[in-house]
Amino acid sequence: MSRLGASAFALAALAAVLPAAGPAYFLHLLIQILIWASVYTAWALMGRFGFVSFGHGAFVGVGAYVPALLWNYFGLTPWVGIPAGIALAILVAVVIGYPCFRLRVVGHYFALVTLALSQVVLLTLVAAREITGGSLGFTPKAAGHSWYALQFPEKTYFYVIALMLWLLALSVWRWIDGGINREALEAISEDEDAAAAIGIDVLREKLRITVLSAALTALGGAIYGQYMMYLNPESVSGIAVSLQIVFAAIAGGVYSLLGPTVGALLTISLTEGLRVWFGVTFIGAANTIYGALLVLCIIFMPQGIVGTLRRAMAARAPKAAAAD
Amino acid sequence: MLVVEGLSKRFGGFLAVDRISFEVRQGEILGLIGPNGSGKTTTFNLIAGNLRPTAGSIRLDGAEIGGLPAYAICHRGIARTFQIPRPFHKLSLLENVALAAFYGEMKGISRAEAERRARQALDLVGLPSDPSTRTAGLGAAALKKLELARALATRPRLLLADESLGGLDAAEMEQAADLLGSLRSRMGITIIWVEHIMGVLMRIVDRVIVLDHGEKIFEGAPAQAAVDPRVVEVYLGKT
Structure with a gap:
């Protein structure tokens, strides 16, 4: 555990000096990786217990759109708008979660219900085009460099914000991992009746x-919106975003602290790398390769990349000790 | 301590439990027997909160508990075992039982205290209490003991033991029966014991209730049950 903490700290230290090292495009990628790594970590809070949600795109969308809408129409600062977006995401999570958990909608059925949820949010955003701009997207009113509007043209500001968001997500993950709630949730994921029989309120x-996972995801969506200064229903909500979250988190590994982060690092650099490499030739080839690599990852490394590495290292350690 | 009155459970057109009434007295061991499909386990599930009664009442020390969710029943001091053991394989043996100690009473005890109680419960049933033992690879007898340890760790006043001895050999059966008997004498736990195997049960219980097709057909001393014509008919068929 302390070794994990140390490696997280080392990563954070490395992250602190990174922005000075590269061009703006590099920093832009890094910010995106940190924000999405936080969202994937938030998803893994649930996902690791087999509560596989295909609806987290909805929480990203709610988290991103609410503060932007409140800012443009009412001049309300994101300092209030972001908590409002998180509150709405929590409300949505409870409205969907309560009946699902009450009626024991689990496994594939839970995945399907949540899949519908992410599409409902997307369709709502598109349908309310008078207010949200629909498929054309939505741009928050620019305010220059402003703490009040939480807008900064300089990327370094958002780099620090994204870094803090990421550290917050990791601490929440650690907090859950270390508590007895984790054991209760493991028990629930195996056998809800047996868990209830020993007094666990399933x-x-x-x-x-x-609720915790949805709130953290919405916060990630909000920071993403503030950074990009442009929201599109397709890029912050809907099935595509939900699938991206699920695949990246699983590919990286949902049972390890840094698994979802590795997932973000990998998928985002892969998408960008393939996009830059292929450019405008072979349209679609980049996505095909991306998809194929993800499928291979998930089939051959069900524990995720980090989980597989950790297992390999654990297997080698006793051998090395025996050789001494 | 537990009073069941007119308890019924209907699954569609099938009446699994039909207006059963009985009482469990403080400190006794009550046997609940009957052939397969007679409604024993359904009665258990109704008391433990895994099923909601169609009609009737279940009162614990005067308070109605019928229809409460399972976790709330557990918090009120009724613990159950499952006919087929249902351990949490992702957790160690000790964690399985410590979890029950932690959540069983909802009194906000510390993790260390939960582990201490878990060790006690594991010692009591005769299972290893070191943190490294996993549930994988435990035999049928050990899994039955784990069910019992987990139930005991919630500190119940009333224990519902569901066919605790199925799948054990003769020696293990005797041992397990003695264990249930000692729980009453040492810890003052009241027990309802559901069992197929009448022999061992008869030696330990104070009273038996016999169910057939969801109805209570006998209530009384074990010795009388063995000679009661209706009970004999249900178990051995018409002569």
Whole structure:
């Protein structure tokens, strides 16, 4: 555990000096990786217990759109707008989660219900085009460099914000991992009846982790929106975003602290790398290769990349000790 | 301590439990027997909160508990075991039982205290209490003991033991029966014991209730049950 903490700290230190090292495009990628790594980590809070949500795109969308809408129409600062977006995401999580958990909608059925949820948010954003700009997207009113509007043309500001968001997500993950709630959730994921029989309030535990995951995801969406200064229903909500979250988190590894982060690092650099490499030739080839690599990852490394590496290292350690 | 009145459970057109009434007295061991499909386990599930009664009442020390969720029943001091053991394989043996100690009473005890109680419960049933033992690879007898340890760790006043001895050999059966008997004498736990195997049960229980097709057909001393014509008919068929 302390070794994990140390490596997280080392990563953070490395992250602190990185922005000075490269061009603006590099920093832009890094900010995106940190924001999405936080969202994937938030998803893994639930995902690691087998509560596989295909609806987290909805929380990203709500988190991103609410502060932007409140800012443009009412001049309300994101300092209030972001908590409002998180509150709405929590409300959505409870409205979907409560009946699901009450009626024991689990596994594939839970995945399907949540899949519908992410599409509902996307369609709502598109349908309310008078207000949200629909498929054309939505641009928050620019305010220059402003703490009040939480807008900064300089990327370094958002780099620090994204870094803090990421550290927050990691601490939440650690907090859950170290508590007895983790064991209760493991028990629930194996056998809800047996868990209830020893006094665990299954409904409450599941709702709690869902709300936590949704809130953190919405915060990630909000920071993403503030940074990009342009929201599009397709890029912050809907099935595509939900699938991106699920695949990246699983590919990186949902059972390890840094798994989702590795997932973000890998998928985002891969998408960008393939996009730059292929450019405008072979349209679609980049996405095909990206998809194929993800499928291979998930089939051959069900523990994720970090989980597989850790297992390989654990297997080698006793051998090395024996050789001494 | 537990009063069941007119308890019924209907699954669609099938009446699994039909207006059963009985009482469990403080400190006794009550046997609940009957052939397969007679409604024993359904009655258990109704008391433990895994099923909601269609009709009737279940009162614990005067308070109605029928229809409460399972976790709330556990918090009120009723613990159950499952007919087929249901351990949490992702957790160690000790964690399985410590989790029950932690959540069983909802009194906000510390993790260390939960582990201490878990060790006690594991010692009591005769399982290893070191943190490294996993549930994988435990035999049928050990898994039954784990069920019992997990139930005991919630500090119940009333224990519902569901066919605790199925799948054990004769010696293990005797041992397990003695263990249930000692729980009453040492810890003052009241027990309802559901069992197929009448022999061992008869030696330990104070009273038996016999169910057939969801109805109570006998209530009384074990010795009388063995000679009651209706009970004999249900178990051995018409002569």
